[in-house]
Amino acid sequence: MADAAGGGRSTGVSAAPHLRADAARNRERIVEAAREALALHGTEASLDEIARRAGVGNATLYRHFPDRSALAHDVVLAVAERIADRAQDALDEEGGGCDPFDALSRFVAAAVEERIGALCPVLSGGVDEREPRLLAARLRLERLVGELFDRARRAGRLRADADVGDLLVALGQLTRPLPGTECAQLDRFLGRHLRIFLDGLRAPARSELPGRAATVEAFRQG
Incomplete structure (x- = not known):
């Protein structure tokens, strides 16, 4: 992503720019699934539910995100x-x-x-x-x-x-x-x-x- 004074777009994987392409896609899916689940269910949304929405296993989620x-x-x-x-x-x-x-x-x-x-x-x-x-x-x-x-x-x-x-x-x-x-x-x-x-x-x-x-x-x- 560009700095605050720039006009560039975000990359979509700015939080982990050195991941392999498949790992970066998994990370993006997890983040989007988390946004949807948290918006719908608030604090009741579990990490297991987020992993299911993202189409990844729990181990994959925890490998990218060790905690909430x-x-x-x-x-x-x-x-x-x-x-x-x-x-x-x-x-x-x-x-x-x-x-x-x-x-x-x-x-x-x-x-x-x-x-x-x-x-x-x-x-x-x-x-x-x-x-x-x-x-x-x-x-x-x-x-x-x-x-x-x-x-x-x-x-x-x-x-x-x-x-x-x-x-x-x-x-x-x-x-x-x-x-x-x-x-x-x-x-x-x-x-x-x-x-x-x-x-x-x-x-x-x-x-x-x-x-x-x-x-x-x-x-x-x-």
């Missing part, structure tokens, strides 16, 4: 890199003549598919966000989304009193299951609620938002 913390790290890294790639796609579309707000909207729809709100409660406790690869992925994502916001705002298509932190909070909230429900039940409502949110970002704004715009810095501070 190591696996959680790579899930967070893969999701952050993939969302950043979607932001780069949106910027490329906008550079090719796509309406800046439409490009932003397509990015948000793609980011929502990662179900980050369902993953956050499961992964937040055991992942070191200062780890260099995670930090680089996060900074790249923030930079790219900031550019999407700036372009839409300069075009007069994005309300002036919203910022990147508002979007990052919304991505979590839109994909966070309600207590007592499963993540899969969100699909019935997610498209509607996503459209409501995006319409709320459009300029001209129909109302004034309370408080201050949530910047990236404010979002980091919680």
Whole structure:
């Protein structure tokens, strides 16, 4: 993956770049299976279930990931890199003549598919966000989304009193299951609620938002 100032794409195996091709594919399958299982079942998702979803044996899973913390790290890294790639796609579309707000909207729809709100409660406790690869992925994502916001705002298509932190909070909230429900039940409502949110970002704004715009810095501070 490129550094925080670069625009390159992730490799898909950045956490273990020296693996053989077949081992790297197994690792990627395990990480994707873990993302799906954790989003659906939360802390109830077992490593045995993740291995089954990935189509590998338990020994293969443990050879790559000795514990849940190591696996959680790579899930967070893969999701952050993939969302950043979607932001780069949106910027490329906008550079090719796509309406800046439409490009932003397509990015948000793609980011929502990662179900980050369902993953956050499961992964937040055991992942070191200062780890260099995670930090680089996060900074790249923030930079790219900031550019999407700036372009839409300069075009007069994005309300002036919203910022990147508002979007990052919304991505979590839109994909966070309600207590007592499963993540899969969100699909019935997610498209509607996503459209409501995006319409709320459009300029001209129909109302004034309370408080201050949530910047990236404010979002980091919680």
